[in-house]
Amino acid sequence: MTRSHATWHSGIAWLRHHQWDAFRATLREPRDAAAVARWRDARLSMLLAHARQQVPLFHLRAPSHATRLGADGAGEELQRFPVLTRRDYQEAGLAGTLAGNVSPERLLDRSTSGSTGERMAIRRTWLEERLLNCFRWRAFRSYGVGRHERTVNALFHGNADPRDDQRLARLAMALGWRQILVVDALGDDAAAEKAARFAPHCLTGMTSALAALVDTVVARRLTLSPRLVVTTGELLTAPLRAAIAAIGSPIRDLYGSNEFNLLAWQCPAGQGTYHVCDDAVVLEVLGPDGRPVEVGQAGEVVVTGLHSFAMPFIRYTIGDLAVRGPDRCPCGAPYSTLMAIHGRTIEMFRLAGGISLHPWTIHNAVRPWLGMVRQASLAQMADDRLEYLVVATEAMGVAEEASLVAAARAALPACINFTLRRVDAIPAGPGGKARPFVALRGSGG
Numbered sequence: 001m002t003r004s005h006a007t008w009h010s011g012i013a014w015l016r017h018h019q020w021d022a023f024r025a026t027l028r029e030p031r032d033a034a035a036v037a038r039w040r041d042a043r044l045s046m047l048l049a050h051a052r053q054q055v056p057l058f059h060l061r062a063p064s065h066a067t068r069l070g071a072d073g074a075g076e077e078l079q080r081f082p083v084l085t086r087r088d089y090q091e092a093g094l095a096g097t098l099a100g101n102v103s104p105e106r107l108l109d110r111s112t113s114g115s116t117g118e119r120m121a122i123r124r125t126w127l128e129e130r131l132l133n134c135f136r137w138r139a140f141r142s143y144g145v146g147r148h149e150r151t152v153n154a155l156f157h158g159n160a161d162p163r164d165d166q167r168l169a170r171l172a173m174a175l176g177w178r179q180i181l182v183v184d185a186l187g188d189d190a191a192a193e194k195a196a197r198f199a200p201h202c203l204t205g206m207t208s209a210l211a212a213l214v215d216t217v218v219a220r221r222l223t224l225s226p227r228l229v230v231t232t233g234e235l236l237t238a239p240l241r242a243a244i245a246a247i248g249s250p251i252r253d254l255y256g257s258n259e260f261n262l263l264a265w266q267c268p269a270g271q272g273t274y275h276v277c278d279d280a281v282v283l284e285v286l287g288p289d290g291r292p293v294e295v296g297q298a299g300e301v302v303v304t305g306l307h308s309f310a311m312p313f314i315r316y317t318i319g320d321l322a323v324r325g326p327d328r329c330p331c332g333a334p335y336s337t338l339m340a341i342h343g344r345t346i347e348m349f350r351l352a353g354g355i356s357l358h359p360w361t362i363h364n365a366v367r368p369w370l371g372m373v374r375q376a377s378l379a380q381m382a383d384d385r386l387e388y389l390v391v392a393t394e395a396m397g398v399a400e401e402a403s404l405v406a407a408a409r410a411a412l413p414a415c416i417n418f419t420l421r422r423v424d425a426i427p428a429g430p431g432g433k434a435r436p437f438v439a440l441r442g443s444g445g
């Protein structure tokens with residue numbers, strides 16, 4: 001059996017496991033919160049039973065099945081599962097975290113190298129991957145971006161798994177069902193021109209890639225005026241929002257993670273809240289005591305993926321802080337909400353003198369010169385030393401380089417040494433892509 005056939009075979013087996021209605025759920029928005037809750041409870045009890053039986057990590061850690069449950073059923077059972085961290089998953093390894101009824105070699109590798117340099121292994125079936133993407137497409141449709149709207153997707157660099165069969169997507173493009181142009185916003189010097197020529201209705205992509213693309217559009221006086229910009233993949237900080245807003249289009253933000261894909265999306269009705277994807281995840285915002293925080297308070301984001309069976313993520317801490325919002329959005333949509341997302345605690349550089357530095361501080365300081373940078377990686381070499389590896393274009397002369405370094409140093413405490421090193425290429429990290437930020441190993445969460 002070829003790999004491709006094997007993938008299909010596992011996919012069909014997976015569909016038989018009652019997943020078909022999960023796909024149907026992504027075709028339209030749920031009617032009301034009670035319907036979401038019923039559906040969620042049914043999925044959750046299936047997932048918890050599966051994890052208990054098939055996944056070694058949960059053999060020991062799951063609460064005793066003999067525990068009698070009250071009326072809340074699956075939701076109450078979930079609360080008895082321990083909160084797990086990335087480190088718990090790393091220590092358990094693939095052998096401990098994959099379900100016993102899947103063949104590891106048939107799964108897609110969605111691993112992330114992570115900003116702390118600690119690789120997090122993530123596996124999904126091909127169909128699980130498609131399903132999670134369907135929830136993402138539903139969010140786009142809620143913004144009025146359907147398959148007829150031309151979309152530009154701006155990324156850093158390709159990080160595709162060659163086994164992630166894209167024939168369906170290519171067929172849809174060839175038949176004109178979907179019109180998507182993918183550009184490499186930092187590696188391709190002509191990305192801005194390509195995006196402008198495509199005249200997209202929707203511009204989407206990694207938040208910092210979009211900021212870089214918009215910078216170039218403005219610098220080169222190109223015309224790019226999509227009806228909507230949808231930012232993904234990274235925290236939408238105020239400076240990044242301001243940079244992207246330079247083209248004048250409204251911005252909506254998607255909040256997600258590699259482990260779960262879409263977690264929440266900014267309210268399409270413009271309430272400023274994020275709608276939590278309650279029919280794909282159970283998202284808890286927990287305080288230091290492990291209990292849910294009050295509405296309006298910040299806490300740690302702990303997530304359970306309702307549709308990941310090959311590698312279940314149950315009460316998994318993704319390392320973000322968020323502010324809990326009302327249980328229903330004021331716009332009337334049947335979702336719980338977040339009021340703000342404070343980003344990844346693990347992205348911080350821990351520097352000498354107890355200073356925590358968000359890498360974006362440097363990134364934002366040097367943004368005026370990023371149009372001359374093909375690729376860059378900011379690495380922490382010691383607790384008082386940062387090195388900026390840069391693959392520069394011909395446009396960056398000695399004077400430009402000196403101004404960039406001066407701007408970065410001005411953004412840093414005086415005790416921190418910052419140097420720039422020009423290189424021909426930036427080596428790929430363990431995830432197969434060069435990492436924009438590399439903190440000292442083990443300095444993160």
Ligand SMILES: [Zn+2]
Nearest residue numbers: 267271329331
């Ligand atoms: Zn809303």
